[in-house]
Amino acid sequence: AVTVIITHRFNRYVAGSFFTATSAYVIVFTVCSLGTSPGLVYFIARLRVLGEERRIPALLRAAVIPQVIVSTVAGAAMVVFAGPLAHFLLSDHSGKGGNLGIVTNALRGLGLLVPFGGLEALLLGVSRGYRQMMPTVVVDRIGVSVGQLFVVLVAMAAGITAFLAPLWALPYVPAVVVAWLWNRR
Secondary structure, eight states, X not given: OHHHHHHHHSOHHHHHHHHHHHHHHHHHHHHHTTTHHHHHHHHHHHHHHTTOGGGHHHHHHHHHHHHHHHHHHHHHHHHHTHHHHHHHHHTTXXXXXXXXXXXXXXXXXXXXXXXXXXXXXXXXXXXHHTTOOHHIIIIIIIIIHHHHHHXXXXXXXXXXXXXXXXXXXXXXXXXXXXXXXXXXX
C-alpha cells in the first residue's frame, strides 16, 4: 500500500528520493544489526534448553551494547555525510527520479532513526529466542507496517514531501518501546 501511494500520489522525483533514502536506511540499520537478531534467537533458545537462563542477561549486554554503539555512529555518519551519500546514491540516476536535496534531507532525518531500526530487530530476536512469534507479528509486521502507512497517508494529505522518508521510519521508535515492554513481561 505504501509503495502504491508513493508511486501514484507523488511525482517521480519525490518517489525516487523516497525509495532511495529508505533503501539506504534499511541497508544501514541491517548492517548495524551485526547479526544480533538471529544470534539471540539461537543462543537464548540454547541457554534455555541447557537450563542456563542466568547467562541470558550477559548475552543481552554482549549484543545490545555493540549494536547501539555501531548504529549510533552509523546514524551520526549518515547525518554528517548525507550530502555526499545522496550524491553517490543518485549519481547513476540523473533525470530518472530522485532529487539531491530531498534525498540529502531524508538521509539526515533517517540517520537519527538508525539506532531504532536495529534495536527493534534485536528486541524481536530476543522474543523469538523465548519461542514467542507474537511480538514479531504484532509489533513489526502489523504495527510498523500500519504505522508507516498511516504516516505516509498523513504526509500525502498534508502535502509534506520533504520529510516523507523520516516520517516513514518514525514507527520504529514506538516499536522499540513496545518490543522492550513485551520482553520485560
